[in-house]
Amino acid sequence: MDVIELRNFYFSSLGQMARRMIRRQLRLLWGNVTGLDVVAMGYATPFVRPFRDEARRTIALMPAAQGVVHWPEEGASLAALVSETELPLPDASIDRLLLVHGLEHADTARALLREIWRVLAPEGRLLVVVPHRRSPWAARENTPFGYGHAYSASQLSALLTDCLFAPGRPQGALFFPPFGLNFFIRTAGWWERVGRILWPGLGGVLLLEATKRIYAAVPPRAGKRVLVPATAAVQLAPAAKVTSALR
Numbered sequence: 001m002d003v004i005e006l007r008n009f010y011f012s013s014l015g016q017m018a019r020r021m022i023r024r025q026l027r028l029l030w031g032n033v034t035g036l037d038v039v040a041m042g043y044a045t046p047f048v049r050p051f052r053d054e055a056r057r058t059i060a061l062m063p064a065a066q067g068v069v070h071w072p073e074e075g076a077s078l079a080a081l082v083s084e085t086e087l088p089l090p091d092a093s094i095d096r097l098l099l100v101h102g103l104e105h106a107d108t109a110r111a112l113l114r115e116i117w118r119v120l121a122p123e124g125r126l127l128v129v130v131p132h133r134r135s136p137w138a139a140r141e142n143t144p145f146g147y148g149h150a151y152s153a154s155q156l157s158a159l160l161t162d163c164l165f166a167p168g169r170p171q172g173a174l175f176f177p178p179f180g181l182n183f184f185i186r187t188a189g190w191w192e193r194v195g196r197i198l199w200p201g202l203g204g205v206l207l208l209e210a211t212k213r214i215y216a217a218v219p220p221r222a223g224k225r226v227l228v229p230a231t232a233a234v235q236l237a238p239a240a241k242v243t244s245a246l247r
Helices: 003-011 013-030 109-119 153-162 182-186 188-198 230-236
Strands: 037-042 057-063 079-082 094-100 120-131 165-167 171-173 205-212
Touching: 003 013, 013 094, 013 120, 013 171, 013 182, 013 188, 013 205, 094 109, 109 120, 109 153, 120 153, 153 165, 153 205, 171 188, 182 188
Parallel strands: 037 057, 037 094, 057 079, 094 120
Antiparallel strands: 120 205, 165 205, 171 205
16 A cells, blocks of 8 residues: 555554554553653654653654655655665664554565664664464454464564564554444454453564663774675675675
8 A cells, every 4th residue: 555545444443443443552662751852653643642741852754665745744744755675764873663554564574674774772672563374354354454474472583683683572453353444443342352361462563662771892803804785785694785795
């Protein structure tokens, strides 16, 4: 779905209820973000409004394949169109990053996560929201969660671990059926409460927070200089930004 379709969904009654339920879980996971730098990536702007008044700054990065819209509605735009594997941010500059409608559509999920790892500060936290493959939301195309690659909790945890993150415990949201009927919209809160107890593995989305891991580098041998061609360095580490051929 492109950015216009995503925006239209969150304007609908079903989308507004989905936004509300996911926001509740986000607040429980992140708590207070006062003084922190927050990035909303993918199409995550419907969920970060409560954090804008607390965070030091909040920006939105939307992938080129999806498109970009002006955000927020009032004032200057804080949204940018970006390449998902070349984010226009310095290394270790972001405290919190929320990724929604991004990972399931990425051409290369690991390349995207490596780039997110680069821009996160030491012990920075990534919060991923993806369609849950076992849920009815992933089986229907009337919502954005019916598109892209859906994940199980174990798959998502393994992927984040492979990309040098320490994942926490997966959480679920959207236990109410993915229908826009008034009955389901009015009773969505009841479905959420009961669903967490009776069928916790059937939420429409998975929310998983992961912390950036930092490993100690191996110190170079004293007095030894190695000349590495820039082209070779790019082939060895395509995500790195090579600034000099001499190290």
